[in-house]
Amino acid sequence: MTYEEFADSRLSALLRYAVMLTGNPASAQDLVQETMVRTQLNWHRVAASDAPDAYVRRILTNQFIEQRRGSWWRRVLLRADPDETVPGPADHAAASAERDRMWGLLARLPRRQRAALVLRYYEDLPDREIAEILGCAVGTVRSSISRGLGNLRAELVEIP
Amino acid sequence: MIEDELRAAFARHEADTPAAGPVRDKIDSAWVRAKRRRTWRRTVGAAAVVALAVAVAPAVFGAYRGSGPALPVAGSTTAPAGPVDVLLLGSDHRQQWEAGHQRADTVMLLHLTADRKQVYLVSLPRGGMLPTGEKLNETLMRGPAVTRAAVQALTGVDIDATVTVGLPALTGITAAVGGVPICLKQGIVANGGRKALPAGCQEIGPDEVRPLIQGRIRLPNGSYDRDAHNRAFLRSLAAKVTADGTGLDELQALLAAAKNGIEVDGDTTSLLRLAASLSAPETIGIGARSAAGGHEGSRTEAIYPEVGPALYTAIREDRLAEWARANPDYVDG
Numbered sequence: 411m412t413y414e415e416f417a418d419s420r421l422s423a424l425l426r427y428a429v430m431l432t433g434n435p436a437s438a439q440d441l442v443q444e445t446m447v448r449t450q451l452n453w454h455r456v457a458a459s460d461a462p463d464a465y466v467r468r469i470l471t472n473q474f475i476e477q478r479r480g481s482w483w484r485r486v487l488l489r490a491d492p493d494e495t496v497p498g499p500a501d502h503a504a505a506s507a508e509r510d511r512m513w514g515l516l517a518r519l520p521r522r523q524r525a526a527l528v529l530r531y532y533e534d535l536p537d538r539e540i541a542e543i544l545g546c547a548v549g550t551v552r553s554s555i556s557r558g559l560g561n562l563r564a565e566l567v568e569i570p
Numbered sequence: 571m572i573e574d575e576l577r578a579a580f581a582r583h584e585a586d587t588p589a590a591g592p593v594r595d596k597i598d599s600a601w602v603r604a605k606r607r608r609t610w611r612r613t614v615g616a617a618a619v620v621a622l623a624v625a626v627a628p629a630v631f632g633a634y635r636g637s638g639p640a641l642p643v644a645g646s647t648t649a650p651a652g653p654v655d656v657l658l659l660g661s662d663h664r665q666q667w668e669a670g671h672q673r674a675d676t677v678m679l680l681h682l683t684a685d686r687k688q689v690y691l692v693s694l695p696r697g698g699m700l701p702t703g704e705k706l707n708e709t710l711m712r713g714p715a716v717t718r719a720a721v722q723a724l725t726g727v728d729i730d731a732t733v734t735v736g737l738p739a740l741t742g743i744t745a746a747v748g749g750v751p752i753c754l755k756q757g758i759v760a761n762g763g764r765k766a767l768p769a770g771c772q773e774i775g776p777d778e779v780r781p782l783i784q785g786r787i788r789l790p791n792g793s794y795d796r797d798a799h800n801r802a803f804l805r806s807l808a809a810k811v812t813a814d815g816t817g818l819d820e821l822q823a824l825l826a827a828a829k830n831g832i833e834v835d836g837d838t839t840s841l842l843r844l845a846a847s848l849s850a851p852e853t854i855g856i857g858a859r860s861a862a863g864g865h866e867g868s869r870t871e872a873i874y875p876e877v878g879p880a881l882y883t884a885i886r887e888d889r890l891a892e893w894a895r896a897n898p899d900y901v902d903g
Binding site: 422425434439442444450513531562563 | 572573575576577578579580583584586587588590593594596597600601604605
């Protein structure tokens with residue numbers, strides 16, 4: 411597979427994944443751009459791997475998790491107006507406030523927990539594949555997911 | 571079920587996904603920039619060694635010839651005959667390689683004599699004024715090629731290659747050889763997050779490289795003393811590597827360390843062949859002891875105002891030994 415073929419077939423999916431991780435289109439775009447440049451720099455390694463898509467997802471996820479306060483995309487996020495998160499087309503005024511609370515809560519989770527939740531409930535991946543992407547043990551994935559859910563549940567209960 | 575709410579939130583926000591087309595274009599232009607940086611770095615990759623080439627490589631290549639893997643050199647270029655001049659630049663934003671962001675805080679001409687017996691390390695004061703009205707170190711902001719042209723114009727020396735060395739490479743190399751001994755006439759104070767180094771003889775390990783190479787604050791002659799420290803460090807490093815007892819493992823680590831932080835612009839293949847043909851030449855440091863023509867940093871600070879013409883002629887004509895005998899004040903002890 412060439413890089414071009416990979417980008418043609420996978421770019422949209424990576425962008426969707428990045429939106430779920432970062433919570434906003436601008437940050438997602440930056441994250442994917444940086445990831446794809448790194449992917450090209452290391453293309454021979456990516457292409458030689460058993461699963462190029464998983465390899466790239468791993469680059470992207472690590473980048474998301476490892477960015478520290480003060481980094482480029484974090485600044486974008488901190489600056490970001492809540493309005494920047496474009497509401498989905500299904501949103502209607504009444505329901506949207508309640509619905510978007512979940513999105514806001516996700517943004518407050520530790521990144522590793524958020525990544526684990528996205529991989530499980532958006533990408534629908536099994537624990538083993540999530541563990542590979544996050545570079546941790548399967549047990550750690552399970553505890554990240556259950557702690558993530560626990561945090562969300564606690565917050566949802568707190569503010570009825 | 572919170573899981574269902576979560577799935578619903580993700581599904582709703584799929585609509586936030588940016589269109590792939592414009593992102594693809596942005597990636598492509600970012601890639602062009604990244605590739606340019608990488609090519610520049612790689613041009614050099616193999617020849618990284620050349621950075622220290624002149625000083626350090628003989629032992630490395632000796633080791634490779636003996637038992638290691640084949641030399642990473644392609645083609646059939648022969649090693650250059652005659653003297654060789656390499657411009658060595660230490661950038662002061664040493665992790666920042668893009669032109670426009672760096673100045674040189676070390677500018678040094680390495681001159682390898684035609685008989686291959688000596689290497690001269692000739693410091694050029696970074697703050698000295700050029701005939702163009704610009705300070706020498708300011709030229710690096712426009713890229714190493716500009717600095718090279720400036721030095722070539724100033725000295726008339728035909729420069730065979732330019733080597734830009736970053737701090738990480740020097741640190742890596744120092745770690746690879748297990749430390750470099752040096753004797754300081756005066757201590758270096760802690761500054762800018764760098765630790766202090768005491769006066770006297772000591773071992774420079776990876777943690778001490780930066781304070782030594784960058785420290786100039788409160789030295790009696792500022793960057794002139796720092797230039798002397800840089801020359802002493804390189805000479806000691808060369809001696810360490812060419813000495814018996816530096817093993818193949820250490821040399822391979824050195825090569826690896828050097829490859830990632832040194833950029834060479836020049837005929838790297840022939841320089842590598844040259845490096846391979848050398849056997850531990852004597853290294854001699856040359857530099858002004860203090861600022862001339864005006865205090866350091868002033869717009870009148872000069873580059874070798876008195877001895878310059880004779881010095882440059884001696885470099886061009888490969889007669890530095892003679893010049894050094896006549897100008898002992900400029901020669902490191």
